[in-house]
Amino acid sequence: MNRIETMEERTVLFGKYETGRLLGKGTFAKVYYGRQIETNESVAIKVISKEQVKKEGMMEQIKREISATRLLRHPNIVQLKEVMATKTKIFIVMEYVKGGELFAKVAKGKLKEDQARKYFQQLISAVDFCHSRGVSHRDLKPENLLLDENGDLKISDFGLSSLPEQLRNDGLLHTQCGTPAYVAPEVLRKKGYDGSKTDIWSCGVILFVLLAGFLPFQDENIMKMYRKVFKAEFECPPWFSTEAKRLVSKLLVSDPERRITIPEIMRVPWFRKGYTRPLAFSPPPASSDKSFDEDFGSTAPAPADAANHKSQSPNFFNAFQFISSMSSGFDLSNLFESKRKAGTMFTSKCSSAAIMAKIEHAAKALSFKVGTVKDFKLRLQGPNEGRKGRLSVTAEVFEVAPEVAVVEFSKSAGDTLEYAKFCEEDVRPALKDIVWTWQGDGNKVDGEE
Structure with missing residues (x-):
């Protein structure tokens, strides 16, 4: 069935x-x-x-x-x-976000300054988080900002977002995208752009719209509108407060190198009024791959069986997950599963208990605190405060076959670059004795040329 x-x-x-x-x-x-x-x-x-x-x-x-x-x-x-x-x-x-689009609220007219500030604070906080993960949204506008039942803002629609691997050798993005009224001038110039700086421009347009009730750059002729964008040619309405006007003028700067940055925005007194930085969520649970079982013939046990044997053996690693994550000979990207970064997963022929003991020993040698989340899953916390707090990593062992286990590392908290360094420079050398194959290395056994 x-x-x-x-x-x-x-x-x-x-x-x-x-x-x-x-x-x-x-x-x-x-x-x-x-x-x-x-x-x-x-x-x-x-x-x-x-x-x-x-x-x-x-x-x-x-x-x-x-x-x-x-x-x-x-x-x-x-x-x-x-x-x-x-x-x-x-x-x-x-x-499910049931409050609708922020656009519907703005379409009724301008917002009070305190309400506009609240939405702008939440927008900047979320955009800053995106940028810290290497993601630029590239299509920020009120239609892509939703409101939940508490009236809090939620960014949606990352279909035009960019990831670090899309950067060219010059370190810039080159795809023209976005909505004309909100797009930054450097995108229109077709010479490459920094996605994070274009997001800040869009945030400036959004703040203007929230406070004014209309767009800063408008013209029935699209080319005339673009000329205004190139020159950052706009006027703030008289009801803008002096502080709000000053911030908008720093956001809507045509030269991206002179445009205000997010750390600078967060130091502006107008922005800081009533602002509290929200805490990021913990990582999501591993996504279910049950839907792929029929295509790939997974022999994973039923959930009830897995629960009954929880303390005796690690979770069975889904066949689709194993093939798509570990094998360089299969390209299953057309099934829309996100690719994991090299260095975060490996196979081992050692017992699960031996693997857990080796990871714990290696982590303690690096001065990481080690705690058990559940059977065959460890939480490792770094000793030092990083850019995004202490690095926190989970390590989980999955059984593929009686003689083969998959070990997956994932970041729970902290900075992405620090996590990448941890995987590449710390974990690989420390675990070389128990590794059979690292993800992304094809069929080469660790240590072989």
Whole structure:
């Protein structure tokens, strides 16, 4: 029996989600209201046709949206909960944000300064978090800013976002994208741009719109509008406070090198009024790959069996996860699973207990604190405060076969660059005695030439 029951019959997906009313639709996707059956939690489920995505040439955009959103766990960013797929469809399960678009609120007229400041503070906090993870949104506008039931802002739609691997040799992005009224002048110049600086420009346009109720750069002729953008030619309405006017004028600077930075924004007295920095969420649980079982013949035990043997052996690693993560001979990226970075996963022929003991020994040698999260899963915390606090890493052992285990490292907190250094310079040498193959190294055994 197919584990995806049709929308018309029972509206149940994979036995986990019940789908409801249609929330919206686009060229190749429909978004439904959904309910997690076990927890009764409301979710939004984006259903994407693979055939239409390929026809429209949007495959990379969908993959990028999934990859970017997986990296971002912040109170002011719409959360990705799970990605599932069949041979014909992709299902992206997202946090359900029921307050609608910020655009609808702005369309009724300008906001009071305190309310505009609150939304701008939340926007800057979320954008700063994106940039710290190497993600530039590139399409920030009120239509992509949602409000939850508490009236808090949530950034959505990372379809045009950029990741570090999209940078050219000059360290810049070159794709023209975004919405004309919100796009930065350097994007229009076609000479390459820094995605994080263009996001700041868009934030400036958004702040102006929130306070004014209309756009800073307007003209019926699109070329005339672009000329105004190039020159940063705009006027603040008389009701802007002096402090707000000063901040907008520092955000909407045509030269990206002279434009205010996020650390500088956060030091502006107007911005700091009533501001408290939100805490980022912990990483999401590993996404379910049950939807791929039929295609790849996974022999993973049923959930009940796994629970009964929890303390005796590590979790069984899904066959799809193993093939897509470890084998350089299989390119399964068209199934839209985000690629893991090299150096975060390896196979070993040692016993799970031996692997755990070796990781604990190596971590303590690096002065990391070691704690057990659950059976066959460790939490490692770095000794020093980094750019984003102390580096916190989880290490989990999965069983692939009686003689083979997969070990996965993932960052729980801290700076991404510090985590990359930890994986490449600290973990690899310390664990070389128990490693069979590192992810991304193909079939080469660690230590072989």
